[in-house]
Amino acid sequence: MDKSQWRVGELASRTGLTVRTLHHYDQIGLLRPSQRTMAGHRFYGREDIARLQQIRSLRQLGLSLQEIAVCLKRPGSSAKDILELHLTRLQEQIRLQQQLCRRLEALAERFGDSEGPSTDDLLKTIEVMTMFEKYITPEQMEKLDRRRVELGEEGIKAAEQEWPQLIAAMRAEMAKGEPPSERAQQLSRRWMELVSQFTGGDSGLAQSVRTAYEQEPGLATQFGLDGQLFAFVGKAYAAAKAGS
Amino acid sequence: MDKSQWRVGELASRTGLTVRTLHHYDQIGLLRPSQRTMAGHRFYGREDIARLQQIRSLRQLGLSLQEIAVCLKRPGSSAKDILELHLTRLQEQIRLQQQLCRRLEALAERFGDSEGPSTDDLLKTIEVMTMFEKYITPEQMEKLDRRRVELGEEGIKAAEQEWPQLIAAMRAEMAKGEPPSERAQQLSRRWMELVSQFTGGDSGLAQSVRTAYEQEPGLATQFGLDGQLFAFVGKAYAAAKAGS
DNA sequence: CTAGAACCTTACGTTACGTGAGATGCAAGC
DNA sequence: GCTTGCATCTCACGTAACGTAAGGTTCTAG
Numbered sequence: 001m002d003k004s005q006w007r008v009g010e011l012a013s014r015t016g017l018t019v020r021t022l023h024h025y026d027q028i029g030l031l032r033p034s035q036r037t038m039a040g041h042r043f044y045g046r047e048d049i050a051r052l053q054q055i056r057s058l059r060q061l062g063l064s065l066q067e068i069a070v071c072l073k074r075p076g077s078s079a080k081d082i083l084e085l086h087l088t089r090l091q092e093q094i095r096l097q098q099q100l101c102r103r104l105e106a107l108a109e110r111f112g113d114s115e116g117p118s119t120d121d122l123l124k125t126i127e128v129m130t131m132f133e134k135y136i137t138p139e140q141m142e143k144l145d146r147r148r149v150e151l152g153e154e155g156i157k158a159a160e161q162e163w164p165q166l167i168a169a170m171r172a173e174m175a176k177g178e179p180p181s182e183r184a185q186q187l188s189r190r191w192m193e194l195v196s197q198f199t200g201g202d203s204g205l206a207q208s209v210r211t212a213y214e215q216e217p218g219l220a221t222q223f224g225l226d227g228q229l230f231a232f233v234g235k236a237y238a239a240a241k242a243g244s
Numbered sequence: 245m246d247k248s249q250w251r252v253g254e255l256a257s258r259t260g261l262t263v264r265t266l267h268h269y270d271q272i273g274l275l276r277p278s279q280r281t282m283a284g285h286r287f288y289g290r291e292d293i294a295r296l297q298q299i300r301s302l303r304q305l306g307l308s309l310q311e312i313a314v315c316l317k318r319p320g321s322s323a324k325d326i327l328e329l330h331l332t333r334l335q336e337q338i339r340l341q342q343q344l345c346r347r348l349e350a351l352a353e354r355f356g357d358s359e360g361p362s363t364d365d366l367l368k369t370i371e372v373m374t375m376f377e378k379y380i381t382p383e384q385m386e387k388l389d390r391r392r393v394e395l396g397e398e399g400i401k402a403a404e405q406e407w408p409q410l411i412a413a414m415r416a417e418m419a420k421g422e423p424p425s426e427r428a429q430q431l432s433r434r435w436m437e438l439v440s441q442f443t444g445g446d447s448g449l450a451q452s453v454r455t456a457y458e459q460e461p462g463l464a465t466q467f468g469l470d471g472q473l474f475a476f477v478g479k480a481y482a483a484a485k486a487g488s
Numbered sequence: 489c490t491a492g493a494a495c496c497t498t499a500c501g502t503t504a505c506g507t508g509a510g511a512t513g514c515a516a517g518c
Numbered sequence: 519g520c521t522t523g524c525a526t527c528t529c530a531c532g533t534a535a536c537g538t539a540a541g542g543t544t545c546t547a548g
Contacts, residue, residue: 024505061347097338101331
């Protein structure tokens with residue numbers, strides 16, 4: 001016949017919990033043993049075991065000890081409410097973590113194969129990503145993702161190679177002073193093409209990107225850009241359109 | 245022209261962090277301002293800002309402050325490794341949380357509409373679920389889920405209604421003593437049918453369930469079952485098969 | 489020169505325990 | 519009866535990343 005009293009150590013090893021955990025539950029009043037010896041040793045009875053089972057179950061569902069205490073204190077409708085609340089919180093958390101995961105995967109994809117000590121590049125890329133994400137809505141981000149898929153691996157690499165050249169060339173033209181030369185106007189056309197390729201012709205997105213560049217000077221300087229250059233490109237493109 | 249020194253408050257409001265956070269970063273050595281006034285007031289320079297940007301970026305990716313410190317201390321290949329490790333951890337976390345979510349959703353589905361103070365039932369169900377999950381692999385769990393979908397809403401309800409009746413009837417037969425009566429043999433056939441319906445004919449699953457019932461006496465008593473009854477059903481079914 | 493804002497340090501609170509430290513209890517063998 | 523060894527007890531600090539005072543000093547505008 002089974003005994004109906006257990007000491008902490010026995011209970012701990014039977015349930016897989018630790019003695020410290022049971023002490024803790026006792027301390028916060030979540031599970032106080034129904035009996036104590038004169039020396040203060042804890043003795044748990046059958047009802048304590050039952051309660052502990054419930055506690056473990058709720059714990060496995062991710063509830064906090066406080067929430068569990070509420071659930072067990074008033075077995076009214078509170079348990080259901082708490083579980084529902086918990087569920088929505090959990091779903092929201094998962095959503096956020098999945099977003100995070102996508103970002104990390106995007107990073108891994110870009111830097112998974114490069115062997116060199118590219119941590120600097122990595123940090124820069126992360127910075128650019130986070131800055132962008134401040135000004136761009138998730139929907140726009142998705143649009144950008146789809147756009148990237150459409151462009152394909154090579155398209156992206158090509159654009160990444162072309163941009164610095166284009167920026168350097170444009171800066172050289174700007175150094176020659178205004179009005180923008182014929183060459184500058186050609187470059188500005190290509191510039192706008194690349195921008196359009198990037199945004200997929202979404203003007204709202206283009207506007208958001210502009211705002212990001214305006215508000216975050218650090219972002220622009222990452223690519224050797226600044227307001228002056230933007231202004232020059234704008235003039236050159238206006239001249240190009242007027243000339244055509 | 246912008247100034248190149250900022251005080252904590254300014255930096256805090258510009259970055260959206262709190263003064264306390266910057267204090268904290270200073271305290272743990274993650275971001276120490278490059279200057280201090282004689283009175284001890286912190287002054288952050290451009291390079292501090294840059295570092296803070298990196299810190300914020302990595303923070304947004306979910307890295308711990310310690311990990312960030314490592315990333316920034318040795319810009320070797322450590323950053324990439326840490327990010328990859330972080331990604332795998334995150335994916336694992338998401339997986340676990342999604343499992344949890346499914347369980348909670350299953351609970352919500354069962355108890356979402358019942359208005360009464362069914363918290364007791366709720367707790368019992370949770371207990372049964374968690375006990376089962378101790379003995380059943382996730383694959384088997386999925387199999388059960390699919391099985392439930394196949395049975396449909398009504399099938400489940402019907403089985404839930406039938407089981408208690410069947411158990412009670414069987415217990416009555418057992419009280420009449422052995423050998424099992426004709427009626428008991430009939431009941432045992434139906435019993436096995438229901439079990440088979442539940443497990444979908446998966447013998448491994450049936451074995452796991454049996455193990456669960458054997459190892460967890462609390463589980464069986466939830467449904468008015470015990471070893472004696474199981475034994476009787478076994479005998480009755482054996483007699484039924486022998487008789488046919 | 490003074491009021492008020494900004495700043496400083498110190499330190500406790502948060503979660504669910506882990507990990508000792510030092511003291512005592514309990515059953516068994518001598 | 520006494521010791522040995524294991525189980526148990528009660529503090530009490532540590533964890534992560536800050537929040538939130540408390541109480542004192544410094545800066546800055548009027």
